Amino acid sequence: MDHSVQTVLSMKGIVKRYPGVVALEGVDLDVRRGEVHVLLGENGAGKSTLVKILAGAVRRDAGTLEIEGRAYELSTPREAQTAGVSVIYQEFNLVPGLTVAENIFLGREPRGFLPGFIDQALLVSEAERILHGLGVVIDPRSVVRSLGVAEQQMVEVAKALSVDARIVVMDEPTSALTEREIGRLFMVIRRLRERGVAIIYISHRLDELFQIGDRVTVLRDGRLIGTRVIAESTRAGLIRMMVGRDLTEQFPPRGATVGEEVLRVEGLTRRGVLDGISFVLHRGEVLGLTGLMGAGRTELARALFGADPIDAGRVWVRGSEVVIRSPQHAIRLGLGFLTEDRKRQGLVLGCSVTENICLASLDRFSRGGVMQAGNERAEASRLASELRVKTPSLGERVLNLSGGNQQKVVLGKWLCRSAEILLFDEPTRGIDVGAKAEVYQLIRRLSAAGKAILIISSELPEILGLSDRILVMSRGRLSGMFGAAEATPEAILRCALGADAA
Amino acid sequence: MNLRRAIISYARPFGTLAVLVALGGIISVLTPYFLTVPNLLNVAQQTVINAVIAVGMTLVIISAGIDLSVGSILAFAGVVLAQALHAGWPLPLAILAGVGVGTACGLVNGLLITMGRLPPFIATLGMMSVARGAALLATGGRPVSGFGESFRWLANGRLATVPAAVVLMLLVYAAAYFVLRRTKFGRYVYAVGGNEEAALLSGVPVGICKIAIYGSCGGLAGLAAVVLTSRLNSAQPIAGLSYELDAIAAAVIGGASLMGGEGSVLGTLVGALIMGVLRNGLNLLGVSSFVQQVFIGVVIIAAVLLDMLFKQRKR
Structure with a gap:
C-alpha cells in the first residue's frame, strides 16, 4: 500500500478567524487508515474548531482538506457525512423517544412494501447486525430514553458505522463513563481500528491516550505544536507541549490546619438513593468523596443543598441543627454548590461574566431592589482577576468562555457570596490540564483561608492529591473512610465496588 | 473596548430601529401626509394599547x-372598570379595580405555572377562556358604554400637544426599562429565562419571580383596558381578540427570543411602533385591511429571519 492510500485525511494550513480571535492559525493534520489519532490541547487550543471544520459545521477561512486524496470544501454537515466523516459529540444527537434501530437509520430508513412505509424487520435486523459487529449487546427495539449513557454512546457509534464512516471523531467520549464502560468502549474502538476506520479521539485524560492512541497531535492557542507517535512519548513531554511549560506541582502541598466542625450530617436518607449517610466536615478541611457513577455522590450534595427532599436524617451547620428546605435556604446558611454540569446547572450562559459572578449575591449589590452597578462591577472585576478568568471583558457572555474559565466563573459566584461550606461536584470535569492545576491551587487556597470543602470526584489521583480525608460511597451508602495517609487507590476502589468496607 | 461592547449590545434594537426608519421613509415618500406631527402622534396613540400589553409580554x-x-384579561378588566364607573365608584378606585382584576388574573396564571407546574402555554390558554367567559358573564354579552368627561380624557386628552395616553405609554416603558436593567428583579427575570435550574441553584426565588412576572403582565393588560375603554367610551366583553398575538409579535420583532433569556423593552417599543407605522401607512395608502394582515405577517417573519441571520453572522 502506498502512502496516499494510507492517509485518509489530510488537512493543511487550516485557518479560522473569528472577530478579534484567531481560532486556528495554519494547522496541519493527517490521519491514517486504522489509527487512533488523539487531538490534544487545552481548552481554547482550537481542537473543537478543527473538528467543526471537519464536520462541515464551520467554514474554514483558508487551507486545504483532502479525504482519500480528494479535495473537499465541506461547507455543510451533510457534505461531510457523504465524504465519510462522522462526529460523535459529547451531547449525543439521538432522539430519546425513538428506538435504537430507528435512531441508527434515522433519515435513511429501509423502504417497505410501499413508498413512505418502513421495513421494520429489516430495520431491526440491520441494526442488530451493526451492534453485533461492535460486540455490544443492546436490543435494537429498546427506546433510547431507557438506555444508560454508555449504551447511548454505542448507539452513536453504530449510527456512524451505518453510514459507512471512514473517519469517526469522538469528542471526550469517556467523560461520563465508568471504568468498566470505558473498557468496553476501548474494545469497540480497537475493533473499528481493525476494520481500517480512522478515529480522531479528543480527550483530556492523558492515561487514556496512552491506552488507546497511536499518534497524537498537540495544539496550543490555535497553532500546531507537533504530531508524535504515542509509544515514543512521555506524559511530561506531552504536558509540556500542551501548556508550553513544565507542570511539576500538579497538586500543591497541604498547608491548612483543620479547625472546628462546621457541618455535621447524621443518617441522611433519601429512599432508593441515599441510605443513612453520616459524616462531619471541618473548617479548613478538604473532604474527598468518591465512588462509582450512580453511587449517590451527586445526590448527597443535592440533598444537602436542599435541591432534593430527604426522607430522614439530621444536619447541623456551625453547631445548630437545621432543616434545609431549598437552595435559597442552604445559601443563606453559607453553603455553595459547584455543580457537576456547569452549563446546565451552574451558569446562565447568555448572561455576562459579571452577572453570573454576582447572581447568588444580588442582595449585597442592591438597595431597595435597585442594583448598584458600580459595586457589582468592582467586585466581579476583583474576583475575576483573583481567579484569573480569561475573558475579553467582564461584559462578555459566559457562553463564549472556555470550560476552565467558565468553571472559574462558577467558583467566583460562590466566593462572591462568601460561602463557607463549598460542595464541589467534579470541579475539573472537561477542563484542561493547565486549568486543572489552577483549580487545585484555588481549592488549596480556599481551605487555607478556612473554607470547608467537600469535593466529589471520579478521578482518584485528584481525590488522593487534594483530600485530608476521603469518603467512599457505594450504592447510596458510605462504604469507607480513609485518612489521607492511609488511602491507596486499591483500597478506595475496593470500597467503591462495594466489597464491604471491612 | 467598552464602546465596541456597547455597540454590539445595542446593535439589535438599532437594527430594528433602522427597519422602522426605513419603513417610515418609504411611506412618507408614497404619502406626504404620513410625516406630519398630527399623524405621527396619531400613530403613537394607535400603538399605545399594543405597546403597553407588549411590555408585560416581553417580561x-x-x-x-x-x-x-392578555387579550381576554383586557376585556374582563375593561368591563369590571366600566361597571365600577357606572356604579358610581370614584375614578381612581375604578381604575384600580380594572388594573387589579388584570393583576389578579395574571397572578393566578403565575400560581398555576409555579405551584401547579403547568406549562405557561396551557395555563394561559385556560385563563384566556376563563377571563373571556367572565367578561361575557359580567355583562350579559353587552357592551358597557358612556362615561364622564374626566375618564374619557385619559385616552383622548392632551398634555400640551402630546396625547395623555402616549405619555402614559412612555412612563410605562421608562419604568419597565428601569426595572429590567437596574433592579434585582430584572436580573432575576433574565436569569430565570436564561437557565432556570442554574438560577434555582444560585438561590434565585424562581417561583416568586414567575408569579410576579405573570402578575405584572396581567396588570399591564388591565392598564391597557383602561386606555381602550376610555378611548372607545365603551367596554366590550369581546374586546382584545388576538391582542396576545400582536403583543408577542411586537416583542419578537423587537428581538425577544421565545427560548428565553433575551429581549429588551426598547426593542419591543420599536417592534410595536413598526406594527403601528405599517398599519397607519397602509391605511393612508388606502390598502385594504385584508392586505394589511398579509403585510404584517410578512414583516414578523422577515424581522425574525433577519435577526437569525444577524446572530449567525456573529458565530
Whole structure:
C-alpha cells in the first residue's frame, strides 16, 4: 500500500478567524487508515474548531482538506457525512423517544412494501447486525430514553458505522463513563481500528491516550505544536507541549490546619438513593468523596443543598441543627454548590461574566431592589482577576468562555457570596490540564483561608492529591473512610465496588 | 473596548430601529401626509394599547414563558372598570379595580405555572377562556358604554400637544426599562429565562419571580383596558381578540427570543411602533385591511429571519 492510500485525511494550513480571535492559525493534520489519532490541547487550543471544520459545521477561512486524496470544501454537515466523516459529540444527537434501530437509520430508513412505509424487520435486523459487529449487546427495539449513557454512546457509534464512516471523531467520549464502560468502549474502538476506520479521539485524560492512541497531535492557542507517535512519548513531554511549560506541582502541598466542625450530617436518607449517610466536615478541611457513577455522590450534595427532599436524617451547620428546605435556604446558611454540569446547572450562559459572578449575591449589590452597578462591577472585576478568568471583558457572555474559565466563573459566584461550606461536584470535569492545576491551587487556597470543602470526584489521583480525608460511597451508602495517609487507590476502589468496607 | 461592547449590545434594537426608519421613509415618500406631527402622534396613540400589553409580554417571554390570556384579561378588566364607573365608584378606585382584576388574573396564571407546574402555554390558554367567559358573564354579552368627561380624557386628552395616553405609554416603558436593567428583579427575570435550574441553584426565588412576572403582565393588560375603554367610551366583553398575538409579535420583532433569556423593552417599543407605522401607512395608502394582515405577517417573519441571520453572522 502506498502512502496516499494510507492517509485518509489530510488537512493543511487550516485557518479560522473569528472577530478579534484567531481560532486556528495554519494547522496541519493527517490521519491514517486504522489509527487512533488523539487531538490534544487545552481548552481554547482550537481542537473543537478543527473538528467543526471537519464536520462541515464551520467554514474554514483558508487551507486545504483532502479525504482519500480528494479535495473537499465541506461547507455543510451533510457534505461531510457523504465524504465519510462522522462526529460523535459529547451531547449525543439521538432522539430519546425513538428506538435504537430507528435512531441508527434515522433519515435513511429501509423502504417497505410501499413508498413512505418502513421495513421494520429489516430495520431491526440491520441494526442488530451493526451492534453485533461492535460486540455490544443492546436490543435494537429498546427506546433510547431507557438506555444508560454508555449504551447511548454505542448507539452513536453504530449510527456512524451505518453510514459507512471512514473517519469517526469522538469528542471526550469517556467523560461520563465508568471504568468498566470505558473498557468496553476501548474494545469497540480497537475493533473499528481493525476494520481500517480512522478515529480522531479528543480527550483530556492523558492515561487514556496512552491506552488507546497511536499518534497524537498537540495544539496550543490555535497553532500546531507537533504530531508524535504515542509509544515514543512521555506524559511530561506531552504536558509540556500542551501548556508550553513544565507542570511539576500538579497538586500543591497541604498547608491548612483543620479547625472546628462546621457541618455535621447524621443518617441522611433519601429512599432508593441515599441510605443513612453520616459524616462531619471541618473548617479548613478538604473532604474527598468518591465512588462509582450512580453511587449517590451527586445526590448527597443535592440533598444537602436542599435541591432534593430527604426522607430522614439530621444536619447541623456551625453547631445548630437545621432543616434545609431549598437552595435559597442552604445559601443563606453559607453553603455553595459547584455543580457537576456547569452549563446546565451552574451558569446562565447568555448572561455576562459579571452577572453570573454576582447572581447568588444580588442582595449585597442592591438597595431597595435597585442594583448598584458600580459595586457589582468592582467586585466581579476583583474576583475575576483573583481567579484569573480569561475573558475579553467582564461584559462578555459566559457562553463564549472556555470550560476552565467558565468553571472559574462558577467558583467566583460562590466566593462572591462568601460561602463557607463549598460542595464541589467534579470541579475539573472537561477542563484542561493547565486549568486543572489552577483549580487545585484555588481549592488549596480556599481551605487555607478556612473554607470547608467537600469535593466529589471520579478521578482518584485528584481525590488522593487534594483530600485530608476521603469518603467512599457505594450504592447510596458510605462504604469507607480513609485518612489521607492511609488511602491507596486499591483500597478506595475496593470500597467503591462495594466489597464491604471491612 | 467598552464602546465596541456597547455597540454590539445595542446593535439589535438599532437594527430594528433602522427597519422602522426605513419603513417610515418609504411611506412618507408614497404619502406626504404620513410625516406630519398630527399623524405621527396619531400613530403613537394607535400603538399605545399594543405597546403597553407588549411590555408585560416581553417580561414573560424573557423568562422563557408565554401569555395567551392578555387579550381576554383586557376585556374582563375593561368591563369590571366600566361597571365600577357606572356604579358610581370614584375614578381612581375604578381604575384600580380594572388594573387589579388584570393583576389578579395574571397572578393566578403565575400560581398555576409555579405551584401547579403547568406549562405557561396551557395555563394561559385556560385563563384566556376563563377571563373571556367572565367578561361575557359580567355583562350579559353587552357592551358597557358612556362615561364622564374626566375618564374619557385619559385616552383622548392632551398634555400640551402630546396625547395623555402616549405619555402614559412612555412612563410605562421608562419604568419597565428601569426595572429590567437596574433592579434585582430584572436580573432575576433574565436569569430565570436564561437557565432556570442554574438560577434555582444560585438561590434565585424562581417561583416568586414567575408569579410576579405573570402578575405584572396581567396588570399591564388591565392598564391597557383602561386606555381602550376610555378611548372607545365603551367596554366590550369581546374586546382584545388576538391582542396576545400582536403583543408577542411586537416583542419578537423587537428581538425577544421565545427560548428565553433575551429581549429588551426598547426593542419591543420599536417592534410595536413598526406594527403601528405599517398599519397607519397602509391605511393612508388606502390598502385594504385584508392586505394589511398579509403585510404584517410578512414583516414578523422577515424581522425574525433577519435577526437569525444577524446572530449567525456573529458565530
